[in-house]
Each structure stands twice: as structure tokens, then as C-alpha cells.
Amino acid sequence: MADKKIVSIEDRIPQLKQARKKKANRRFIIYLTLIILLILIIVYMQSPLSHVKSVTVVDNEMVDEETIISYSKISFDESFWNVDTNDVMEKIEQHPEIRHAEINRSWYNTFVIAVQEFERVAYQRDGDYYYPILQNGNKIEEVQLDHPREDAPLLHGFEDEMLQSIAYQLSQIPESINLLISEVYWEPEESNRERIRLFTIDGQEVIGVISNFSSKMSAYPSIASQLSDDIDGILHLDVGAYFVPYEGEDVEEAEELEFDEEV
Known part of the structure; x- marks a missing residue:
């Protein structure tokens, strides 16, 4: 029977230390990435980058885009994520020629409003x-x-x-x-x-x-x-x-x- 090679605990300690160090480094990178992302999100939310940049209206034929945007009450000085889309739709539908309105977010600062008009x-x-x-x-x-x-x-x-x-x-x-x-x-x-x-x-x-x-x-x-x-x-x-x-x-x-x- 062949002799089995016996590895002493002293020989294994460096390997264990290296593995623990790699694991700790991975955790550090993950935590650092999360912290950076959180900081970027906070900076974005507090900066003009988070404000509404543009509003596009589609499917309108008789009511012009400016009028629909005016009814929406969307402000370009407010945060894109603070806009209540249900409230916006209700406001647009107050226009006598608008039967139904839908609003969707596009990218990180653009709204697309689709309307159905009364004939x-x-x-x-x-x-x-x-x-x-x-x-x-x-x-x-x-x-x-x-x-x-x-x-x-x-x-x-x-x-x-x-x-x-x-x-x-x-x-x-x-x-x-x-x-x-x-x-x-x-x-x-x-x-x-x-x-x-x-x-x-x-x-x-x-x-x-x-x-x-x-x-x-x-x-x-x-x-x-x-x-x-x-x-x-x-x-x-x-x-x-x-x-x-x-x-x-x-x-x-x-x-x-x-x-x-x-x-």
C-alpha cells in the first residue's frame, strides 16, 4: 500500500489565509460597489439630472401637444420619480376632447403620453x-x-x-x-x-x-x-x-x- 502524503496544519495555514483574504476582498468590492451606487443614486436624485427633461404626446390629432402637456401639470423642475402618473392621467382626461390618457416613463427623465380623443x-x-x-x-x-x-x-x-x-x-x-x-x-x-x-x-x-x-x-x-x-x-x-x-x-x-x- 502506497504511503499517503500527510499535509501538516502549518503547511495549510498560508493557503487558508490566502482564501480568507480573497473572500474578504470580494466582500469589500461588493460593499464598495453598493456604497458607490447608493452615493450616485443620492447625487442623481438631488441633482437636476433627475428632473423631467421632456414630455412627448402621441396619437393626438385635434388637440395640440402643448395643450395636453399644459393639462398634465407636469413641471420640468420636479423630480422625474416624484410624478404621480395616475394623477397626471386624470388631469389630462379633464380636457373635454380627451376620452382616455395613458402615461409611461421612458429612460430616466422622459414621459410619453398617449391619448384617445373624442371624435x-x-x-x-x-x-x-x-x-x-x-x-x-x-x-x-x-x-x-x-x-x-x-x-x-x-x-x-x-x-x-x-x-x-x-x-x-x-x-x-x-x-x-x-x-x-x-x-x-x-x-x-x-x-x-x-x-x-x-x-x-x-x-x-x-x-x-x-x-x-x-x-x-x-x-x-x-x-x-x-x-x-x-x-x-x-x-x-x-x-x-x-x-x-x-x-x-x-x-x-x-x-x-x-x-x-x-x-
């Missing part, structure tokens, strides 16, 4: 100015226009309840059809308070009712394509769908023209 479905004149009407029927008095824009029809005579109803109906119409509508008049009758008269950009006059307006107007393009350019009259989309030429039209058969429509 502008019409304009209405009040005094010397025209005001946007949102899909929820609210009139945006903060926006005063000298002339209505061409991205939505102009409303005439609508009161609060009916204004909300027509705004909702307009929001349900495809944009391609909504852009064809030039003006809408509320013309209530004793037997029908929802009666409306509208004019399209292609020169048609249409009679309808508010409650089924969006579904009836969905058939308008196919019906309008069947109308003769030589005959002027009124297209009725209130009950059924039929066309009545104006009196005095030079038409061989000035009869009511009916259309097959599924609405």
Missing part, C-alpha cells in the same frame, strides 16, 4: 363663431372657428337632447359617408320631433329622422347612384326610401321613385 362629428354656429361638436354631443367652447371645417357637417337648430342624439348617429356613420353630408337641419313636426333635413356635397336634399339616421344613411351611396342628374328633388330616408321630384321639374313621369334598400 369631432359636426360643427355648430353660436354667435360669430363655429364650435366643434363631439360624438358625445358636447360642444367645445374652447375652440372658436371663424369658418367650419370640411371634415364634418354643419348643424342648424339642434337643442341639447337632440344635439346629443344626432351627434351619436353621426358617429355611427362611416367616415366616407359622413364626409358627403354638408349641412343638417332640425325641423321638428308636431307628429315627429326627430325630423331632419340635410344637404349633401353632391347636391341632394334628404329628409330623415334622427333615431334611424345612421342605418338609413348607410344605404345612401347605392341609392344616390340610381338618381338622375337631370332631376332635382327630395330623397326621403325616414320611412322606407323614395325620391320625390320638385314641382315643375321637366320630367315625363314626375312620380315618386322608390328604391329597394335593406337597413
Whole structure:
């Protein structure tokens, strides 16, 4: 049997000391790194580097970025990490045209605000100015226009309840059809308070009712394509769908023209 080499405790002591020294050095480096990181964090939090540097707004179309940032009440002199994002979102959603807002931190000093706006479905004149009407029927008095824009029809005579109803109906119409509508008049009758008269950009006059307006107007393009350019009259989309030429039209058969429509 081979003789086993016996290492005395005296020979092992230097090795143990070296191992302990390496372990102590590792601990020292770890502790020193943590202390340096803590100092850097404290310096960062107390310095202008921790302040909000920029705010970016995305997905806004009608409300400008400066207005949204103003509503957010974010200060560029405050700490980036002290900003209450939930509070910021609530403040932005106080703007009448903002349906929903989300805010996210980007890097170490930038906020990104994403918004969802209420759709502008019409304009209405009040005094010397025209005001946007949102899909929820609210009139945006903060926006005063000298002339209505061409991205939505102009409303005439609508009161609060009916204004909300027509705004909702307009929001349900495809944009391609909504852009064809030039003006809408509320013309209530004793037997029908929802009666409306509208004019399209292609020169048609249409009679309808508010409650089924969006579904009836969905058939308008196919019906309008069947109308003769030589005959002027009124297209009725209130009950059924039929066309009545104006009196005095030079038409061989000035009869009511009916259309097959599924609405």
C-alpha cells in the first residue's frame, strides 16, 4: 500500500489565509460597489439630472401637444420619480376632447403620453363663431372657428337632447359617408320631433329622422347612384326610401321613385 502524503496544519495555514483574504476582498468590492451606487443614486436624485427633461404626446390629432402637456401639470423642475402618473392621467382626461390618457416613463427623465380623443362629428354656429361638436354631443367652447371645417357637417337648430342624439348617429356613420353630408337641419313636426333635413356635397336634399339616421344613411351611396342628374328633388330616408321630384321639374313621369334598400 502506497504511503499517503500527510499535509501538516502549518503547511495549510498560508493557503487558508490566502482564501480568507480573497473572500474578504470580494466582500469589500461588493460593499464598495453598493456604497458607490447608493452615493450616485443620492447625487442623481438631488441633482437636476433627475428632473423631467421632456414630455412627448402621441396619437393626438385635434388637440395640440402643448395643450395636453399644459393639462398634465407636469413641471420640468420636479423630480422625474416624484410624478404621480395616475394623477397626471386624470388631469389630462379633464380636457373635454380627451376620452382616455395613458402615461409611461421612458429612460430616466422622459414621459410619453398617449391619448384617445373624442371624435369631432359636426360643427355648430353660436354667435360669430363655429364650435366643434363631439360624438358625445358636447360642444367645445374652447375652440372658436371663424369658418367650419370640411371634415364634418354643419348643424342648424339642434337643442341639447337632440344635439346629443344626432351627434351619436353621426358617429355611427362611416367616415366616407359622413364626409358627403354638408349641412343638417332640425325641423321638428308636431307628429315627429326627430325630423331632419340635410344637404349633401353632391347636391341632394334628404329628409330623415334622427333615431334611424345612421342605418338609413348607410344605404345612401347605392341609392344616390340610381338618381338622375337631370332631376332635382327630395330623397326621403325616414320611412322606407323614395325620391320625390320638385314641382315643375321637366320630367315625363314626375312620380315618386322608390328604391329597394335593406337597413
